[in-house]
Amino acid sequence: EGPIDTSKTPETVRQEPYPIHSSFEWTTLDLESDHDLDQLYELLYDHYVEDHDATFRFAYSRNFFNWALKPTGWRQDWHIGVRVKDTGRLIAFISGVPCDLTIRGRDIKSVEINFLCVHKQLRSKRLAPLLIKEVTRRVNLQNIWQALYSSGTVLPRPVSTCRYGHRPLNWSKLYEVGFSSLPPNETKASMVAKTTLGSEPKTKGWRKMEEKDISTVWKLYDAWRDRYDISQIMTKDDIKHWIYGGHQQDGKVIHTFVVEDEETKEVTDYISFYVLPFTVLQNPKHKQIGIAYLYYYASTVGLGKTNKDEENQELLKKRLKSLVNDAMIEAKKVDIDVFNALSSQDNTLFLDDLKFGAGDGFLNYYVFNYRTSHIDGGMDETDHDFGKNGSGVGVVLL
Ligand SMILES: Cc1c(C(=O)c2nccn2C)oc2cccc(OCCCNCc3cccnc3)c12
Numbered sequence: 001e002g003p004i005d006t007s008k009t010p011e012t013v014r015q016e017p018y019p020i021h022s023s024f025e026w027t028t029l030d031l032e033s034d035h036d037l038d039q040l041y042e043l044l045y046d047h048y049v050e051d052h053d054a055t056f057r058f059a060y061s062r063n064f065f066n067w068a069l070k071p072t073g074w075r076q077d078w079h080i081g082v083r084v085k086d087t088g089r090l091i092a093f094i095s096g097v098p099c100d101l102t103i104r105g106r107d108i109k110s111v112e113i114n115f116l117c118v119h120k121q122l123r124s125k126r127l128a129p130l131l132i133k134e135v136t137r138r139v140n141l142q143n144i145w146q147a148l149y150s151s152g153t154v155l156p157r158p159v160s161t162c163r164y165g166h167r168p169l170n171w172s173k174l175y176e177v178g179f180s181s182l183p184p185n186e187t188k189a190s191m192v193a194k195t196t197l198g199s200e201p202k203t204k205g206w207r208k209m210e211e212k213d214i215s216t217v218w219k220l221y222d223a224w225r226d227r228y229d230i231s232q233i234m235t236k237d238d239i240k241h242w243i244y245g246g247h248q249q250d251g252k253v254i255h256t257f258v259v260e261d262e263e264t265k266e267v268t269d270y271i272s273f274y275v276l277p278f279t280v281l282q283n284p285k286h287k288q289i290g291i292a293y294l295y296y297y298a299s300t301v302g303l304g305k306t307n308k309d310e311e312n313q314e315l316l317k318k319r320l321k322s323l324v325n326d327a328m329i330e331a332k333k334v335d336i337d338v339f340n341a342l343s344s345q346d347n348t349l350f351l352d353d354l355k356f357g358a359g360d361g362f363l364n365y366y367v368f369n370y371r372t373s374h375i376d377g378g379m380d381e382t383d384h385d386f387g388k389n390g391s392g393v394g395v396v397l398l
Pocket residue numbers: 049051056150151152153163164165166179291293338340341342359361363397398
């Protein structure tokens with residue numbers, strides 16, 4: 001296990017951008033400017049990833065880009081665009097953000113590559129491979145030689161593969177947009193009844209995360225990640241950015257809750273989700289579906305015991321069911337229609353019991369220029385259904 005190509009240094013890296021078709025030009029987006037943020041928003045809103053039968057398209061918000069693309073240590077020259085020379089129109093984008101990893105005990109300086117997007121009318125002009133080469137070059141110039149990325153499509157050698165899970169919170173709307181279907185021997189009323197949750201969280205001591213919780217949540221996060229074969233190293237500043245997310249309320253992207261022990265006033269657990277809607281393409285009644293994605297969580301119940309002994313797993317399973325159930329109740333309050341989670345982390349401990357349906361999608365994880373043996377993605381080897389005892393994947397990609 002380890003880096004594959006260790007021969008290069010920043011001095012041996014090409015110093016100028018790769019050549020590009022004469023009608024296009026490289027550009028660096030300034031995401032501190034509303035104009036550039038708007039152009040990025042428009043490009044991805046119309047041209048980013050859709051589901052396989054083009055019913056839905058990701059609808060990343062401006063707030064989402066400010067969260068996803070400006071973490072601690074972000075670099076403007078890693079927000080790479082391609083413009084049409086004559087018009088200045090943005091027609092392609094790719095991003096890199098710092099993301100140091102631990103893979104089976106080895107710490108690796110790395111970046112996370114995301115938001116690769118090419119305008120629909122300019123596909124198959126080899127722009128995507130060129131964008132990947134250019135962001136690799138600019139990352140290598142900073143003496144970083146590994147990169148983490150995910151894809152729904154299969155490319156050479158994923159380090160892990162996880163299964164999509166979906167928990168309907170607004171079943172009738174999901175039915176109307178064609179995402180949920182009516183199982184045999186069920187009625188709409190019975191499906192709504194089956195998927196309705198309580199109106200208020202039940203976990204004792206449950207409350208929203210506040211700025212004062214950052215260092216406790218950081219300790220929980222840092223101890224918890226030892227459970228996994230791959231995880232992201234986070235400083236307290238990273239926790240403040242990725243998990244606390246600031247006090248903004250309208251159009252809030254990251255929602256995090258903590259559990260405060262009533263006697264000791266200690267924070268013993270936290271759980272978070274991020275909001276990323278889908279545009280519904282061609283539906284007379286609904287324009288968007290609200291989607292929340294399970295993000296990071298940790299509990300002192302399972303903390304530090306990386307051995308996953310039977311009795312501890314049972315305790316943790318019970319705890320996680322309570323935390324995720326309450327997180328979904330909070331998600332429903334902010335108009336989420338479906339709560340998504342992968343078979344990663346310790347999610348398979350609760351996906352079935354909390355009525356997550358296994359989706360027809362898989363998410364493949366890749367680490368560029370790093371050889372590692374396969375990491376358990378929480379799926380059952382034979383039928384690819386949700387496994388039974390957690391996974392080795394501790395990193396959540398947006
Ligand atoms: C995408 C996605 C979907 C859906 O497509 C979906 N949900 C409701 C309706 N649909 C069609 O369902 C998931 C469940 C868990 C994690 C997920 O994604 C994990 C994070 C995705 N990262 C970005 C990305 C984009 C495209 C391909 N791969 C990754 C997803």
